[in-house]
Amino acid sequence: MTTPLLISTNTIEKHFWTWQGHQIQYTSMGTGKPLVLIHGFGASIGHWRKNIPVLAEAGYQVFAIDLLGFGGSDKPALDYTLDLWQQQLKDFWHAHIQEPTVFIGNSIGALLSLMVVTNEPEIAAGGILINCAGGLNHRPDELNPPLRLVMGMFTKFVSSKLTGPLLFNLIRQKPRIRRTLMQVYRDREAITEELVDLIYTPSCDPGAQQVFASVLTAPPGPSPTELLPKVEHPLLVIWGEDDPWTPIAGAAIYQQQSETGKDVEFVSIANAGHCPHDEKPEAVNQLMLQWLSNMEKVGRPAIPQQS
Numbered sequence: 541m542t543t544p545l546l547i548s549t550n551t552i553e554k555h556f557w558t559w560q561g562h563q564i565q566y567t568s569m570g571t572g573k574p575l576v577l578i579h580g581f582g583a584s585i586g587h588w589r590k591n592i593p594v595l596a597e598a599g600y601q602v603f604a605i606d607l608l609g610f611g612g613s614d615k616p617a618l619d620y621t622l623d624l625w626q627q628q629l630k631d632f633w634h635a636h637i638q639e640p641t642v643f644i645g646n647s648i649g650a651l652l653s654l655m656v657v658t659n660e661p662e663i664a665a666g667g668i669l670i671n672c673a674g675g676l677n678h679r680p681d682e683l684n685p686p687l688r689l690v691m692g693m694f695t696k697f698v699s700s701k702l703t704g705p706l707l708f709n710l711i712r713q714k715p716r717i718r719r720t721l722m723q724v725y726r727d728r729e730a731i732t733e734e735l736v737d738l739i740y741t742p743s744c745d746p747g748a749q750q751v752f753a754s755v756l757t758a759p760p761g762p763s764p765t766e767l768l769p770k771v772e773h774p775l776l777v778i779w780g781e782d783d784p785w786t787p788i789a790g791a792a793i794y795q796q797q798s799e800t801g802k803d804v805e806f807v808s809i810a811n812a813g814h815c816p817h818d819e820k821p822e823a824v825n826q827l828m829l830q831w832l833s834n835m836e837k838v839g840r841p842a843i844p845q846q847s
Contacts, residue, residue, distance in 0.1 A: 552585060552592070552604075554612060559631055565612030566605040566632070570596025573665075573836070574637045576629065577604040580647030580673070580815070581755065584611025586738045587646070590821035591828075598829050605632060607649075609755070615747030620754040622648075622676050622761035626655050633663045640665035642832065646815055647673045647786065651764065657775070658767045666774040666835060668828055669794075671786050671814050675760030704753050711752075712743040724814040726782045735818070765793055774803035776831040778824060780812030805831065 557564045567585050569592055577588045585592075585604035595602045606613040607625050618624070629652065633641060642665050645653035650672035657667040710716065717739050721731045742748060777794045788808060798804040807827055809816040817824045 552589060557632065557635060559608070559628060562608055562614040562616055564606065564608060564614070564628070564632070566603060566636075567592070568636075569593065569602050570599070571601050572599040573832075574601045574603065574639055574641040575832075576633070576637070576641055576643050577602065578629070578643065578645035578649030578652050579604075579607065579610065580645070580649050582610070582739050582743075583646070583649075584738060584742060586611070586734075587815070587818055591817055591825055594821070594825045595828065598832075600832070603632075603636065605629070607652075609747075609751035611742050615742075615745050615751045617747060617750050618754065619758065620751060621758050622652060622655060625652055626659065629656055630660055630663065633660075637663075642666045642668065642835075644668040644670070644828070645672075646670040646817055648676060651675070651761070654764060654767050654771070654775075655762060657773050658770045661772050664773050666776075667771075668776045668778065668831070670778045670817050670824070671780055671783050672764060672777065673786055674763055674790060676758050677756065677760045705749050708743075708749040708752050712740060712748075714740050724783065724785055725819055726780070726811050726813045727819050730819045768793060768797045768802070768804070771797075771802060771804075774835060775805070776828070777804060777806045778816060778827060779806070779808045780814060780816040780819065781808050781810050782812060783814045785814050 552567050553569070555566055555568065557566060565585065575595060577585070577591065579585065579587045584606050588604045592602050592604060605628075608618075608628055609615050609620055629643070641663060643653035643656050644667070645651070647670075650669035651674075653667045654669055654672060657664040714736050717736050718731060721735065721739075722728065725731050743752075775794070777791065779788050779791045781788050791806060791808070794804050794806050798806060809820050809823055812820045812823075
């Protein structure tokens with residue numbers, strides 16, 4: 541297996557694009573067929589630091605973008621929704637790519653990738669979904685009554701002008717970020733100071749607390765169950781088996797779609813949690829490159845196999 545090319549978050553070349561009057565941070569590396577990498581909640585382009593150079597070295601033009609409200613992008617006081625970010629991605633494609641693109645995402649970024657591939661098929665060539673979220677937030681019917689009550693109270697605290705900033709300041713502290721990462725990463729050695737800083741630093745930006753409150757009180761958006769029957773392009777679905785946030789049991793819908801004839805391939809990663817692209821980059825990079833290569837050769841990717 542090839543050792544991944546590793547780069548520091550600080551050495552990623554940053555660019556800015558003005559969208560709807562806001563500054564959006566992105567990066568681009570390599571030449572060839574385009575890929576767009578989309579981070580999850582609270583993350584940024586730096587979360588792809590172990591993947592960007594490997595994909596670029598393999599002959600792809602790799603874009604990674606900070607969603608509005610996250611990373612180095614502006615954090616205006618808006619109502620944040622999946623539809624807002626889908627429009628951002630579509631407009632970014634028109635501004636910088638204009639060629640069928642594979643959209644690759646983790647968590648909320650994976651759900652956005654699925655939305656773009658489904659709803660904007662003319663700009664997409666396919667999608668790679670890594671531990672795909674089921675929605676921006678839990679739907680009330682997904683929670684048992686006691687938890688539904690707890691989440692309702694939490695939402696009130698988060699959205700309050702009095703308690704919201706206090707709660708956010710507690711949540712964004714580095715020790716708490718580290719403890720949260722320890723819940724969702726199986727490999728503790730992957731939880732580095734660089735990773736903690738990657739999440740902490742943007743949380744200090746003006747407007748970060750309002751973004752946090754808006755996202756946590758936003759509608760969940762479309763579910764993968766609604767989107768998958770409409771997909772026209774191939775999908776590779778990668779899942780860390782030990783993910784407590786989006787348990788692997790939820791991946792059954794992708795396997796079912798494959799059985800109906802949809803071009804959906806599913807691969808699980810042992811001993812990995814919610815972010816296998818960062819925790820097990822060698823395995824994830826190999827799977828992505830094999831699937832991309834197969835798709836280019838035959839137009840329909842074969843089932844990836846781990847070595």
